[in-house]
Amino acid sequence: MPLAVKVPREKGEEVRRKLIELGLFNRDYRIGREGDYLLIPVVEPVEGFETVEVELEPVRRRPHSYQEVVRVPKELRPSLPSSFDIVGDIAIIELPEELVPYGKEIGRAIMEVHRHIRAVFAKGGKVGGEFRVRPLIHLAGEKKTETIHRENGIRLKLDIAKVYFSPRLATERRRIFERTQPGEVVFDMFAGVGPFSILLAKKAKLVFACDINPWAVKYLDENKRLNKIPNVVPVLGDVRKVAGQIKADRVIMNLPGHARAFLKEAMLSVRDGGVIHYYGFSPEEDLFGKHEEAIRDVAEELGLEVEFLDRRRIRNYAPRQYNVAIDFRVYVRSPQVQ
Structure with a gap:
């Protein structure tokens, strides 16, 4: 059960800042309430404060990588690509052959972690042909290929299925x-x-x-x-x-x-x-x-x-x-x- 210091509401922000400064604030839990008091989570008892054991709501942290949330067999996890391209609000990932059957799950995981992504595609082959485009396989989200990409202070409208970028x-x-x-x-x-x-x-x-x-x-x-x-x-x-x-x-x-x-x-x-x-x-x-x-x-x-x-x-x-x-x-x- 987590520890918390019990402080009057009016002093809550002041105490919270001081605990952060001292490295004692426990970021894994949300601050609780008990009548006119706040229960501020701490990593250890704090001298000069009433410290209690109390049920607090855990902080649900957003994962940093799709690899943290994707569901694939354990033996295939080392094959998960560590990066992928983002063009506007579209993600394009290159999947090794053994992960192709789990493409939709990988696509959903990318969208779960990267909330601005609206569509995920897998590379379906090499860039080729006179127009230098590659086949794409839809994995998750909208079946759209047109987007607006931003870089270096400019905006670029394009269709990833029709042009090279x-x-x-x-x-x-x-x-x-x-x-x-x-x-x-x-x-x-x-x-x-x-x-x-x-x-x-x-x-x-x-x-x-x-x-x-x-x-x-x-x-x-x-x-x-x-x-x-x-x-x-x-x-x-x-x-x-x-x-x-x-x-x-x-x-x-x-x-x-x-x-x-x-x-x-x-x-x-x-x-x-x-x-x-x-x-x-x-x-x-x-x-x-x-x-x-x-x-x-x-x-x-x-x-x-x-x-x-x-x-x-x-x-x-x-x-x-x-x-x-x-x-x-x-x-x-x-x-x-x-």
Whole structure:
């Protein structure tokens, strides 16, 4: 039975604060009442106060993780994913094969702990196809896939079933924003719904945002209005047909699975001295080598010079596989003096 100090009501708040300060307040129970007295739970008897044993209502603490409340066989608990993506009010989790039969229970547990989540989906396969989308399996909540995601002070409306979007790149997008200079022209080659474009437009003079997915461009146009950003130019189409028609101070190549194939287009679209932000996937044993070799080869083919500015390992996306970023500056090669 818990212990409590018995104090007059009018002195309750003063005593409670003092007990907290002394580390004696027992947060596992609620304060009780007995006539004109309050029964304040304590962890041990307190000198100078009447201490009593009394029935008190326990405090029901909200769990910090869905893992605390989900019901799966004990032997499968080590397989429970420790994290999942949250896009707006939708959660997307990747389940190992052995947990797929318990997907609905896992979805309900996520919603129980994260009260703002209105729908939970499991990844039903890899990102693929021309539009870079993945199949999804509904687990719990509403069967809706459209949401509004907030990051870096902007709002992004999107449909997770129709466009590619990763909330895990929010820090990287902020990093590029901090390096962007006022008055720049930016070319976002694979813009999606505009997480780079809308943010960078707050500083840049003009942002050309290209994507081949009509749904992505539709949402990009909506996100312009949603954020009251007029200086983004959505471009629907294959970036190969756009490259060279734009000359930008900064080029974003956020297509890590295939960016190497578009290096020529990126270099044809950057001004002399401009910066390209390149993203790729790499094994742990060679994070940057093959990407930098490809960058040098294309520059040589076009008669350009490159200066590597920064290399970063952004995140792990598979065992010993990483999403990496390379920033480099492009120069027109100086003519050789005879």
